[in-house]
Amino acid sequence: MKWSNSVRKWSRIIHRDLSFFFAGMVLIYAISGIVMNHRNTINPNFSITRKEYKITENLPDKAGMNKEKVLTLLEPLGEAANCTKHYFPQADVMKVFLKGGSNLLVNVKTGEAVYESVTRRPLIGAMSRLHYNPGQWWTYFADIFAVGLIIITLSGVIMLKGNKGIIGRGGIELIAGILIPLLFLFFF
Structure with a gap:
């Protein structure tokens, strides 16, 4: 016991x-x-927010798009300093890669844009x-x-x-x- x-x-x-x-x-x-x-x-690792909007100004095509123009598109988003590179996966669609995994997708013909902000949780x-x-x-x-x-x-x-x-x-x-x-x- x-x-x-x-x-x-x-x-x-x-x-x-x-x-x-x-x-x-x-x-x-x-x-x-x-x-x-x-x-x-x-x-569990990242928070992703999407913002769809329309760019009203005329955008140059693939041949006319340069780094300066890309940076002006990123300024309203507060992402100009985070630009790493851009390319055209399709003739009228430009994708901009940003530091940290965020990105911007722009149809240069229609002005339709999608910004995806990626932040760590x-x-x-x-x-x-x-x-x-x-x-x-x-x-x-x-x-x-x-x-x-x-x-x-x-x-x-x-x-x-x-x-x-x-x-x-x-x-x-x-x-x-x-x-x-x-x-x-x-x-x-």
């Missing part, structure tokens, strides 16, 4: 301390995991990068975190006794928590 009480006491201490220590990691992985689960509707992007294992040092910490989660799980399983523990409601919840992922693995 004393041995089992001692084991439960230490499992509570270990469970509590490791839970506090790894709480930040659990939140980072949980939040970025939700975003990554919805990658088809939200880009600082917090969510950084969290998502951790999911992709950014380097060897992170591998070591992620492995320690994984071992910590195993210890937290095992200490949680043995912490309670009686109807709320492994032989009661806790055991039913444990089995359900194991069966649900297994069902998804086998049937989906």
Whole structure:
């Protein structure tokens, strides 16, 4: 009886301390995991905004387009300093590449323009990068975190006794928590 009480006491201490220590990691992985689960509707790394508008002035064709004219088109967007290069993928369509991944697409015949602004998502992007294992040092910490989660799980399983523990409601919840992922693995 004393041995089992001692084991439960230490499992509570270990469970509590490791839970506090790894709480930040659990939140980072949980939040970025939700975003990554919805990658088809939200880009976790970049925010992309599109602006469609019409240029009213007459534009030169491919032969007449030069760097100075491109820069004047970028000035109203505040992107003149970010121009890297321009080219014509089609006879009447010019594409301008900007630093950071933004771009401008202009139909020089009709004046129709589409500006795509690409900006990094600082917090969510950084969290998502951790999911992709950014380097060897992170591998070591992620492995320690994984071992910590195993210890937290095992200490949680043995912490309670009686109807709320492994032989009661806790055991039913444990089995359900194991069966649900297994069902998804086998049937989906």
